[in-house]
Amino acid sequence: xxxxxxxxxxxxxxxxxxxxxxxxxxxxxxxxxxxxxxxxxxxxxxxxxxxxxxxxxxxxxxxxxxxxxxxxxxxxxxxxxxxxxxxxxxxxxxxxxxxxxxxxxxxxxxxxxxxxxxxxxxxxxxxxxxxxxxxxxxxxxxxxxxxxxxxxxxxxxxxxxxxxxxxxxxxxxxxxxxxxxxxxxxxxxxxxxxxxxxxxxxxx
Numbered sequence: 001x002x003x004x005x006x007x008x009x010x011x012x013x014x015x016x017x018x019x020x021x022x023x024x025x026x027x028x029x030x031x032x033x034x035x036x037x038x039x040x041x042x043x044x045x046x047x048x049x050x051x052x053x054x055x056x057x058x059x060x061x062x063x064x065x066x067x068x069x070x071x072x073x074x075x076x077x078x079x080x081x082x083x084x085x086x087x088x089x090x091x092x093x094x095x096x097x098x099x100x101x102x103x104x105x106x107x108x109x110x111x112x113x114x115x116x117x118x119x120x121x122x123x124x125x126x127x128x129x130x131x132x133x134x135x136x137x138x139x140x141x142x143x144x145x146x147x148x149x150x151x152x153x154x155x156x157x158x159x160x161x162x163x164x165x166x167x168x169x170x171x172x173x174x175x176x177x178x179x180x181x182x183x184x185x186x187x188x189x190x191x192x193x194x195x196x197x198x199x200x201x202x203x204x
Contacts, residue, residue: 021048021056028060029067033151035060040155050156057148058141065109065123065140072127080128089121097125105131106139113143 027035036057043050071079084094097118100108105126112122126136 021052024048024053025056025060028057029064032057032061032064032148036148036151037155037158040152041159044156044159050152054148054152057152058144061113061144061148062137062140065144066137068120068123069127069131069133069136072124073130073133074127076128080124083121083124087121093118094121094125097122098129101126101129101131106135109136109139110143113140113147 024035024039028039036053039048039053039057040050042048043053071083075082080094083089084091097108108122109126109131112118123136123140
C-alpha cells in the first residue's frame, strides 16, 4: 500500500474539503484541464461530487473564455499585440486566425478547445475582431461540454483505478499516478498537434 499518500486519512480529507468548490472554480478558470482532472480524481474517493465538478469545470472554462474575449473586445489591437508578445505568438498565426474567423468562427472556437498554445490568443483575437458574442458563447459552451466531459471521465477513471488496483497490488497506487502523468503528457502532445493541424489546414 502507498502509505505516503493515504487518501483515507481524515486530516487529508478535511484539508481538501476545506479548500472547497469556490477555490476549485477559480483554479478551473485559470487552468481548467489540470484542475478538472485533479478534482475528478479526488471525486472518485468521495471528496467531491463528480457532477458538481463537471458543472464547475464547464462554467469555469466558459468564464475564462469570456474574460479573454472581452479583453480583446475592449482592448482592441493594442491588447492583441501585447498578448502576442506575452504568449510569444507570431503575427502570421494571428493573421491565419483572422481568416479562420471570417470563414467559420464558431468551428474555430470549438476546435481550439482541444489544443494548447492557441486558446488564449484565439479568444482574445475573437474579441478583437468583433466576432459575434452569441456565436462565440455557443461555440465555447459546446466545446466546454465536450472537453470537460472527457477530462472529468479520465480523472475519475484514474481515481477509480487507484482505489481498485491498490487493494491487490503493492505500490499499484504509484503505478496509476505514473500512468496518469503519462496520459497528461500524451494529452498535451495531442493538443499541440491539434494546434498545428488547425493552422496548417488554413494557410491559404
